[in-house]
Amino acid sequence: MGSITLGTGTKAVKVGETVVFTGRVRGVKSGSMLVLQHRHNGAWTSLRTTAVVHRNGTYTIKRTFTTKGTEQVRVATRSGTLYSSPVTVRVS
Numbered sequence: 560m561g562s563i564t565l566g567t568g569t570k571a572v573k574v575g576e577t578v579v580f581t582g583r584v585r586g587v588k589s590g591s592m593l594v595l596q597h598r599h600n601g602a603w604t605s606l607r608t609t610a611v612v613h614r615n616g617t618y619t620i621k622r623t624f625t626t627k628g629t630e631q632v633r634v635a636t637r638s639g640t641l642y643s644s645p646v647t648v649r650v651s
Contacts, residue, residue, distance in 0.1 A: 560586060560641070561584060561585050561586020561587050561641050562584070562585045562586065562641070563582060563583075563584050563587070563593070563634055563635070563636075563641055563642060563643040564582040564583050564584075564643060564644075565580055565581075565582045565632075565633060565634050565643035565644065565645075565646050566580070566581055566582060566646065567579060567580045567581070567646060567648070569648065570647070570648060570649065571648070571649040571650075571651065572624060572648065572649075572650055572651075573650070573651055574624065574625060574626065574627055574650055574651070575623060575624075575625065576623065576624070577621050577622065577623045578621070578622050578623075578624065578648055579619060579620075579621050580595065580619070580620045580621070580622065580632070580634065580646070581617065581618070581619050581620075582617070582618055582634060582643060583616050583617050583618075584612050584616050584617075584618065585616065586641070587612055587616075587636060587641065588612065589612050589613060589614045589615075589616070590611060590612060591611070591612045591636065591637070592609055592610075592611060592636075592637045593609060593610045593611070593612060593618055593620070593634050593635065593636060593637070594606070594608070594609050594634070594635055594636075594637055595608040595609070595610075595620050595622055595632055595633075595634055596632065596633050596634070596635050596642070597630050597631060597632045598631040598632075598645070603633065603635075603642075605635070605639075606622065606632075608620055608621070608622045610634075618634070620634065624648065624650040626650065627650050627651055628649075628650055629647060629648070629649050629650070630647070630648045630649075630650060631645045631646070631647050632645060632646055632647075632648065633645045633646070
């Protein structure tokens with residue numbers, strides 16, 4: 560089975576600011592689509608923010624948050640069978 564890592568240098572932003580998430584995958588083919596998900600009402604929901612796995616196994620996803628609050632996000636394969644550990648971003 561594969562793995563996905565997720566990181567960001569930004570843990571707190573203001574509404575309208577963009578957060579850059581980066582990571583590496585193992586066991587996922589280059590060119591595969593990844594999707595950013597957030598925890599909403601206790602369930603993981605896919606956002607309309609995607610990335611493609613590069614040949615070296617890395618990816619970059621950018622997301623602009625438009626609502627104040629604490630966002631718990633993760634990156635998953637399009638099928639949802641493989642996903643990263645979550646990261647928390649505070650939006651003020």
